[in-house]
Amino acid sequence: MAMTPVSHQPLITPRPVPAELLAVLAERLGARLSTAWAVREHHGRDESPFDVPPPDAVLFCESTEEVAFAVAQAARWKVPVIPYGAGSSLEGHLLAVQGGLSLDLSRMNTVLQLNAEDQTVRVQPGVLRSQLNQTVKDAGLFFPIDPGADASIGGMTATRASGTNAVRYGTMRENVLALTVVTASGEVIHTGTRARKSSAGYDLTRLMVGSEGTLGVITEITLKLHPLPESVAAAICSFDDVASAVNTTIAIIQMGVPIARCELLDSNAVRAVNLNDKLGLKESPMLLMEFHGSPASVQEQTETVQALAHEHGGQAFEWATTPEARTRLWRARHHAYLSALQTKPGCRAVTTDTCVPISRLAEAVTVAEDEARAAGLPYFIVGHVGDGNFHIAYLIDPARPEERELAERLNEGVVRRAIAMQGTCTGEHGIGLHKQGFLLEEAGAGGVAMMRAIKQALDPDNILNPGKIFQRPAV
Amino acid sequence: MAMTPVSHQPLITPRPVPAELLAVLAERLGARLSTAWAVREHHGRDESPFDVPPPDAVLFCESTEEVAFAVAQAARWKVPVIPYGAGSSLEGHLLAVQGGLSLDLSRMNTVLQLNAEDQTVRVQPGVLRSQLNQTVKDAGLFFPIDPGADASIGGMTATRASGTNAVRYGTMRENVLALTVVTASGEVIHTGTRARKSSAGYDLTRLMVGSEGTLGVITEITLKLHPLPESVAAAICSFDDVASAVNTTIAIIQMGVPIARCELLDSNAVRAVNLNDKLGLKESPMLLMEFHGSPASVQEQTETVQALAHEHGGQAFEWATTPEARTRLWRARHHAYLSALQTKPGCRAVTTDTCVPISRLAEAVTVAEDEARAAGLPYFIVGHVGDGNFHIAYLIDPARPEERELAERLNEGVVRRAIAMQGTCTGEHGIGLHKQGFLLEEAGAGGVAMMRAIKQALDPDNILNPGKIFQRPAV
Structure with missing residues (x-):
């Protein structure tokens, strides 16, 4: 099969953000809704080489409930929402190719529950990996996944990140036990449990890990920890x-x-x-x-x-x-x-x-x-x-x-x-904007069609980080 | 929340199997399509305590192409298809609660490709775990997942099985790298690669692992192997x-x-x-x-x-x-x-x-x-x-x-x-017919609704092992 041509510049198709939506959000979030150019511009850049106009507004969310509220409101007007963690994506994951709202989760940076005896921890998505390790080391534990940047746990979950320790300890795929997720309609769901293994229905946790913000907004993550080596x-x-x-x-x-x-x-x-x-x-x-x-x-x-x-x-x-x-x-x-x-x-x-x-x-x-x-x-x-x-x-x-x-x-x-060689186009950075053609080559038209069907089922109005992984399905 | 009452006897709602469908299948499969009572009865029993009428016919498939043909034909008439491996389910996974066709994959029992230097192997779903270990041991390798029964690798994949070695080596979740899957429309897709890790789009492999035959029929499995310990x-x-x-x-x-x-x-x-x-x-x-x-x-x-x-x-x-x-x-x-x-x-x-x-x-x-x-x-x-x-x-x-x-x-x-205790109702046996109420309790209505939405998107006519994990979604 011929290699699908790669588009080096993403398709930019902004959708309007109604003033009513901004008014409703401002009423709840006050000054934590910003439309200042500098703030928007900061949230419209990452480590990728793309130039894309910034999001229309930035919301600094402080709780799962606020995220759920914001997504539910955005859903009413079919406006895109893009989760934002530490801004260290290499593949344009956080760029607002269809405009919309950047949900900055960096203030949701609390380590919620450490269960040292079970070697698990529940964190908010804005917790940075260095911060997490600082917090758990007194319990004799560490979290091994370390992409080069001091990324957020939410972003690492969304891109299925790995890093230098993965050869022994696995990637985010192996180390996420459970999630709290805000769905496209603004509902809050929970996936997984604190048990090490489970055969209870579809593996929604693994479906969300690596979904790049396109299937839900991750607002809590339960992780496996590992004993600090002797x-x-x-x-x-x-x-x-x-x-x-x-x-x-x-x-x-x-x-x-x-x-x-x-x-x-x-x-x-x-x-x-x-x-x-x-x-x-x-x-x-x-x-x-x-x-x-x-x-x-x-x-x-x-x-x-x-x-x-x-x-x-x-x-x-x-x-x-x-x-x-x-x-x-x-x-x-x-x-x-x-x-x-x-x-x-x-x-x-x-x-x-x-x-x-x-x-x-x-x-x-x-x-x-x-x-x-x-x-x-x-x-x-x-x-x-x-x-x-x-x-x-x-x-x-x-x-x-x-x-x-x-x-x-x-x-x-x-x-x-x-x-x-039966390998993959991306080991740890994700597809984002850059590798959509490669994904089609790797997974085949049938595999990508299945991904699109899942996206369509869980986000029918395509408001969750639209334009990433694949362009909107032709309906 | 109150525990959802558990139905101890499954809902049995057979769907008709038209004679035309059996004729088309017989034309291609010959004597490998059986409607003999003894054969049907054998394929309508497992280790679960349920009494359910047997499937209407049994197809002994010998290739991915045959499975794809059978599913495509069944899809035309909206007739259920139920993959059958070694028959060792404890939870009624293979019972024909809506009638239909049992796809016996036990003759697809070839170890297709051993890559000893990468510690990977690709097998057909009917390969038994004892057979796999027999085959790879001369290369100094073993496959650690061992449910009590000598189960088939296909069935173990479909139920996210584990067993005695999981504490060190993980479960099927951690040890399946890639799959070939026949979808509800009879298309053949491939998920995953032979690379140890990937961030390429949704994790369809992990979605299929543990889906109990309800999202696709698994016809090839690529597994991680492990070096025989010194x-x-x-x-x-x-x-x-x-x-x-x-x-x-x-x-x-x-x-x-x-x-x-x-x-x-x-x-x-x-x-x-x-x-x-x-x-x-x-x-x-x-x-x-x-x-x-x-x-x-x-x-x-x-x-x-x-x-x-x-x-x-x-x-x-x-x-x-x-x-x-x-x-x-x-x-x-x-x-x-x-x-x-x-x-x-x-x-x-x-x-x-x-x-x-x-x-x-x-x-x-x-x-x-x-x-x-x-x-x-x-x-x-x-x-x-x-x-x-x-x-x-x-x-x-x-x-x-x-x-x-x-x-x-x-x-x-x-x-x-x-x-x-933040644990799960099933560590390794799966939901099947028996634990549908428990799944609702564990994953919550929102989580199960998301699973149903995925099922509806990938199998709109509900032909893939219907009645398992959850009853048909109210549409």
């Missing part, structure tokens, strides 16, 4: 080329080593973090790894991994033994994206997010690298390679459309190969 | 009472010990397996445990668990060190249900399946035990207690309706408490 060790290991680093990773996974983090940085990414974080790392492809467990288990894991790295030409491990040294390394990893942007002033990044079966990873990464090098655009590669997920980011000058086109063509090649 | 140790430990065994389990989970299996048998269950399997076990409450990992890790786990058991009055571990001894113990555990049935000739079992947050498990189990004892019905308790999931089975004489009523009242009490 022992933690982090290490870096340099390789002659990206292929050797990736082949080491493949061997680690195939051996069943329960590695907690296994991150690739290519030499460009290492150079960027060196510049930004003054780390003085050797500027060659590198694995950044972390091991969790009892002291004996960590010891065993590291011995196995060192032997595997050695077989693939890896240099001796450098250990980050203190918590401070580990934090410094991981901060650098999480800053890699922003650090790399600084190497080309004024640039933006077009970032791929494919995830492939682990046995195909070396081929996927090295072909992407070769093509980027041949194309002559600056790029860098980082990857959650233990999952088969990597990002190659092309740095483009937004004033030069030909760079944008070139980056998009390279991205299409990466995606096309991932799908041919 | 070292395995199994042990039993006896306790004075059920509470002590459960409290030991709670401590094991809260410590974060990666125990692979942690099963409770009460003294009645031990007595039954002793009678049946001649094991000579001490007839008191018992934990049956298994540890997987490297030798050092297994050593460490067992030391921790022995210390915890000792604190709760557990007697010294008895080890099953040889594979034969382990197999014998686990076979006995898997036979517990049938062994117990044999202690009261001619009886049937009414089985609960609640799952609660682990901190509430001791209370949930001991209250259930006290009530059963006070009621005077024979019962036994087994439990995947590491997950917070336990089964109390009441042995009733089907000829005495008052025993049935008493068992159902006890069951209602167990479920009511589980839901109050």
